[in-house]
Amino acid sequence: MRADLRCYFVTGSEPSDALARRAAAAASGGAGVIQVRSKPISARDLYDLGAAVSTAVHAANPGTAVVIDDRVDVALALREAGFPVAGVHLGQDDLSVRAARELLGPDALIGLTTGTLSLIEDANQYADVLDYVGCGPFRATPTKDSGRPPLGLAGYPAIVAASQLPVIAIGDVTVDDAADLAATGVAGVAVVRGIMHADDPAAYCTRIRAAFEERA
Numbered sequence: 001m002r003a004d005l006r007c008y009f010v011t012g013s014e015p016s017d018a019l020a021r022r023a024a025a026a027a028s029g030g031a032g033v034i035q036v037r038s039k040p041i042s043a044r045d046l047y048d049l050g051a052a053v054s055t056a057v058h059a060a061n062p063g064t065a066v067v068i069d070d071r072v073d074v075a076l077a078l079r080e081a082g083f084p085v086a087g088v089h090l091g092q093d094d095l096s097v098r099a100a101r102e103l104l105g106p107d108a109l110i111g112l113t114t115g116t117l118s119l120i121e122d123a124n125q126y127a128d129v130l131d132y133v134g135c136g137p138f139r140a141t142p143t144k145d146s147g148r149p150p151l152g153l154a155g156y157p158a159i160v161a162a163s164q165l166p167v168i169a170i171g172d173v174t175v176d177d178a179a180d181l182a183a184t185g186v187a188g189v190a191v192v193r194g195i196m197h198a199d200d201p202a203a204y205c206t207r208i209r210a211a212f213e214e215r216a
Contacts, residue, residue, distance in 0.1 A: 001065065022196070037089075047077060087108035089134065115136055
């Protein structure tokens with residue numbers, strides 16, 4: 001599935017109704033992908049959250065793709081129930097990407113977390129079933145401790161050159177980093193706290209998209 005990867009919103013912890021409204025605002029501002037992530041969370045609660053977010057996002061901008069973090073089973077259940085969920089974003093220890101593709105079908109959006117040249121090279125063998133890779137951390141972040149050293153701006157050109165898939169930078173990325181990261185060749189940036197803390201999520205996402213458009 002093709003998706004606009006320039007502005008990729010990864011949700012944080014917030015009451016379901018408020019998070020659905022925030023995601024809808026981000027979508028209306030041009031976030032092309034919204035990943036439903038709220039840890040720790042049960043499968044049942046993630047299903048309910050995914051249902052609320054995907055419904056609100058689709059109403060705000062049908063072109064925005066909603067993916068579920070980690071849980072292929074939850075993504076599949078939501079899709080089977082008719083909710084507008086595009087696919088799943090997988091970590092290195094989640095279900096294999098080929099199994100995810102078999103379960104979700106050819107039209108699903110599937111991404112994979114990476115963060116080193118070795119992981120990028122490993123992901124390349126799945127270029128026929130993956131749509132993009134997330135790569136970080138850009139900076140150290142309290143949102144998720146991957147155990148990998150920060151890449152910084154200097155780390156991305158080699159990652160982009162080695163990857164057969166579009167690369168999304170993640171890890172304490174803010175709107176002020178978007179233009180510099182766009183210049184490294186990444187396809188987009190994933191933002192958590194910047195959008196979660198924004199008074200105007202739509203405007204925040206619009207600024208990120210504009211940074212990539214200026215570099216086009």
